[in-house]
Amino acid sequence: MKDYSMSTQETSVTPTGKSGPVLLRVFNQDRFAGLVVVALIILALQIASQFAPHYIAPPPVLIAEKLWTQLTSLWDEILITLLRLAIALAFAMLIGTILGIVMGMLPRIRPYVRSLVVIDTGIPALSWMLIAVFWFREPEIRIFFIMSVILVPFYALNVFDGIRSLPKEWLEMCESFRPNRWQVLRYLILPHIIAYVFSTTRSVIGYATRMVIFAELIASAVGIGAQMGLAQANFDIASVFAWTLFLVVLNIFSQFLVALLEKRVLRYRPEVEVR
Amino acid sequence: MxxxxxxxxxxxxxxxxxxxxxxxxxxxxxxxxxxxxxxxxxxxxxxxxxxxxxxxxxxxxxxxxxxxxxxxxxxxxxxxxxxxxxxxxxISVGFQTDRLLPWRTTVENVELGLLILREPKAQAREKALEWLDRVNLTAAANLYPHELSGGMRQRASLARALAIDPExxxxxxxxxxxxxxxxxxxxxxxxxxxxxxxxxxxxxxxxxxxxxxxxxxxxxxxxxxxxxxxxxxxxxxxxxxxxxxxxxxxxxxxxxxxx
CATH class of the missing domain: 3.40.50.300 (P-loop containing nucleotide triphosphate hydrolases)
Incomplete structure (x- = not known):
């Protein structure tokens, strides 16, 4: 077979960007600043607790004790919140991606779906929460509904944007093989929009955490939000601080996990660092 | 006229x-x-x-x-x-720019047309590797497009066009x-x-x-x-x-x- 080989000998390969060390480097750079800020907050709380009553400014030690109690005895409340968050995020990701694809691939339906999504983004989260209380009796359904209607538009609009930004050259290349619509979706659009799904998840995960807590506060008797409501009713500000601290750590950790997963799934992308 | x-x-x-x-x-x-x-x-x-x-x-x-x-x-x-x-x-087309899909490795890019033509996966891979050999890119089969030079990318692109055996x-x-x-x-x-x-x-x-x-x-x-x-x-x-x-x-x- 070698007799008709293309003879061009070119073996140079540009260096591969390694993902691991970059992540580690960013973490190291940010870690010092983060630790300094945390130390300053603890110090400020400690100083404030010397001058204000503990129901306004609890000392850090009391907050730590409350946090320990929550982690050891209220883990089921934490688990419920995490489950609600995960299920709602997964559902919103699925439905939002489907709506984004519908908008991107079906021009006739696009204006209707887009209008629906845009109207949804204009409705305040609080309105959805109150509507959910009227419409549904079951707290789980209420929370699921609230989370879904709030999160779906983020995915739908970002995925739609992703499809719109698909380079025309790639589409022409793919169409030169005369694929059907399913093949265009499978080989071109789905792999292209994965990056958009990840960036949406990174952007909304903090917002989603806040929303699930808010929804639990309004619409449920179990979960971290409900526990925070209970702490407020009991003038237990140390517990509120402890839950808040937990949520901050949870948010940072979940962002880190998504970023890690994103790095792995999108490993084909070259590392670019702006000096 | x-x-x-x-x-x-x-x-x-x-x-x-x-x-x-x-x-x-x-x-x-x-x-x-x-x-x-x-x-x-x-x-x-x-x-x-x-x-x-x-x-x-x-x-x-x-x-x-x-x-x-x-x-x-x-x-x-x-x-x-x-x-x-x-x-x-x-018909198959060799474009001005390579148009390799960045999330597919070189061999996966070459086999794209074959997969669209519903060639069984193993057979498509085999043919893609054969074409990579013909264009001297066997060593780059598992590299992503951003890891290839301009000439290598264009050769991969031509291999993709030729792999479907167009008339x-x-x-x-x-x-x-x-x-x-x-x-x-x-x-x-x-x-x-x-x-x-x-x-x-x-x-x-x-x-x-x-x-x-x-x-x-x-x-x-x-x-x-x-x-x-x-x-x-x-x-x-x-x-x-x-x-x-x-x-x-x-x-x-x-x-x-x-x-």
């Missing part, structure tokens, strides 16, 4: 590509005006024209991406626009982004593969040298796309420096007349 292609249709058999009195307008802009030519099976025809001469419009008509405003386009006897799906595996290969200035040496070597290699497998090739370029070196027939287009000159370079034209220069100047003059 622009001249019509006067090359004979081989043995009276249906040409691989036929454009008959084609007009194509986009709104008030006329891209192609009364263009007629054909490409016989197994022939390499080069399309030469300045930027904006409507070469890409003609290519899109042949690919079936849209139909003509007036006239008749036939590819292997079929209307490429109306019979779009029927021409699966008949007609359309090359749209696919060597123009490469440096002279790489371009020359790759062009010779592709030309060899096309002749070895008796493929039909329509090669769009704006480089006169490329056209003379590669084509059996050269069609020079003016703007809007209409035939200005048709030449059939001989082996002597390619090897004899003086003859090469004479042909080169003749084509350049034709292009200059249009300027």
């Amino acid at each position: 622009s001249p019509q292609s006067n090359a004979a249709i081989q043995n009276g058999e249906e040409p691989a590509i036929l454009l008959d009195s084609i007009n194509k307008s986009f709104g008030s802009v006329v891209a192609i005006e009364n263009l007629s030519f054909h490409v016989n099976k197994g022939e390499i025809v080069s399309f030469l024209g300045r930027t904006g001469a409507g070469k890409s419009t003609a290519l899109n008509l042949i690919m079936g991406n849209f139909g003509p405003t007036k006239g008749r386009v036939r590819v292997m006897g079929m209307d490429p626009n109306k019979d779009f799906k029927k021409l699966r595996q008949t 007609i290969l359309l090359l749209d200035e696919c060597f123009s982004q490469l440096d002279h040496v790489t371009s020359q070597t790759l062009r010779a290699d592709v030309s060899e593969v096309i002749r070895k497998y008796n493929k039909t090739c329509l090669f769009i370029t704006h480089r006169i040298d490329d056209a003379i070196e590669m084509a059996d027939r050269i069609l020079v287009l003016g703007a809007p796309a209409r035939l200005l000159l048709e030449e059939s370079p001989t082996e002597e034209d390619r090897t004899d420096r003086d003859k090469f220069r004479i042909l080169h100047d003749k084509i350049a003059a034709a292009l200059g007349v249009d300027a």
Whole structure:
């Protein structure tokens, strides 16, 4: 077979960007600043607790004790919140991606779906929460509904944007093989929009955490939000601080996990660092 | 009235590509005006024209991406626009830019067309690896496009176009982004593969040298796309420096007349 080989000998390969060390480097750079800020907050709380009553400014030690109690005895409340968050995020990701694809691939339906999504983004989260209380009796359904209607538009609009930004050259290349619509979706659009799904998840995960807590506060008797409501009713500000601290750590950790997963799934992308 | 292609249709058999009195307008802009030519099976025809001469419009008509405003386009006897799906595996395109998908490795990019043609996965991989071997990219099979040099990317792109074993290969200035040496070597290699497998090739370029070196027939287009000159370079034209220069100047003059 070698007799008709293309003879061009070119073996140079540009260096591969390694993902691991970059992540580690960013973490190291940010870690010092983060630790300094945390130390300053603890110090400020400690100083404030010397001058204000503990129901306004609890000392850090009391907050730590409350946090320990929550982690050891209220883990089921934490688990419920995490489950609600995960299920709602997964559902919103699925439905939002489907709506984004519908908008991107079906021009006739696009204006209707887009209008629906845009109207949804204009409705305040609080309105959805109150509507959910009227419409549904079951707290789980209420929370699921609230989370879904709030999160779906983020995915739908970002995925739609992703499809719109698909380079025309790639589409022409793919169409030169005369694929059907399913093949265009499978080989071109789905792999292209994965990056958009990840960036949406990174952007909304903090917002989603806040929303699930808010929804639990309004619409449920179990979960971290409900526990925070209970702490407020009991003038237990140390517990509120402890839950808040937990949520901050949870948010940072979940962002880190998504970023890690994103790095792995999108490993084909070259590392670019702006000096 | 622009001249019509006067090359004979081989043995009276249906040409691989036929454009008959084609007009194509986009709104008030006329891209192609009364263009007629054909490409016989197994022939390499080069399309030469300045930027904006409507070469890409003609290519899109042949690919079936849209139909003509007036006239008749036939590819292997079929209307490429109306019979779009029927021409699966008949036409393949080597583009100006490599258009490799960044999330697919080199071998996955090469097998893309085969997978779209519903070739079983294992068979598609085997064929893709064979083509990577032919273009000397075996070592880069599992690298992503951003890890390849420009020449390697373009070779992978050509391997992708050839892997589906098309009857007609359309090359749209696919060597123009490469440096002279790489371009020359790759062009010779592709030309060899096309002749070895008796493929039909329509090669769009704006480089006169490329056209003379590669084509059996050269069609020079003016703007809007209409035939200005048709030449059939001989082996002597390619090897004899003086003859090469004479042909080169003749084509350049034709292009200059249009300027």
